[in-house]
Amino acid sequence: MSNRRAGDDRRDRCRLCGSPLSETAGESTVSDFCSTGCRDVAAEFGAGDTDSVTDSGDVTDGGTDDTDRDEIVRTFFRVDGMHSATCEAFLEAVAEDRDGVSDAEASYVTETVRVDHDPERVSADALEDALSTVGYTAYLREDATADD
Structure with missing residues (x-):
């Protein structure tokens, strides 16, 4: 960002993830997105004009008390095919x-x-x-590591 003017910076970045837009990318195929993946995610889940999905900062506390926390389980999955923040x-x-x-x-x-x-719900x-x-x-992470 060192050589960019502040006003031009947003226009040269992906509307979803904030990645720089390629100068050679065809604007008609991807428009304001760095890839078709970002465009498709934005179409499916929506993307604001000012914030990326990952920068929305919209974290709400559902007001859970300690009894609700006892029912929550943390499960880890290994997922093949992830390549970006999108x-x-x-x-x-x-x-x-x-x-x-x-x-x-x-x-x-x-x-x-x-x-x-x-x-109990999922x-x-x-x-x-x-x-x-x-x-x-x-895959459940423990199953994936047992196979390795």
């Missing part, structure tokens, strides 16, 4: 869209998705199936 945002949204999920966090660097959920198997979608394959 993949992380997509898989987090897929998990958080499930009834019974209180939080999800993905990392393409570690190929891991952490899901906090109520096992099972780990159901989450594994949900996360195994459109090019991604999810």
Whole structure:
């Protein structure tokens, strides 16, 4: 960002993830996005004109008390096919869209998705199936490491 003027910076960045737009990319095919993946995620989940999905900062405390926390289980999945922050945002949204999920966090660097959920409302198997979608394959992390 050192050589960019402040006013031009937003226009030269992806509306979803904030990555720099390629100077050679055809504007008609991708428009305000760095890739078709970002464009598709924005179309599916929406993207604001000013904030990226990963920078929204919209974290709410559901006012859970200690008894609710006892029912929440933290499950880790290994997910093959994650390559970017866009993949992380997509898989987090897929998990958080499930009834019974209180939080999800993905990392393409570690190929891991952490899901906090109520096992009586959504099972780990159901989450594994949900996360195994459109090019991604999810495994319970302990199963994936046992096979390695």
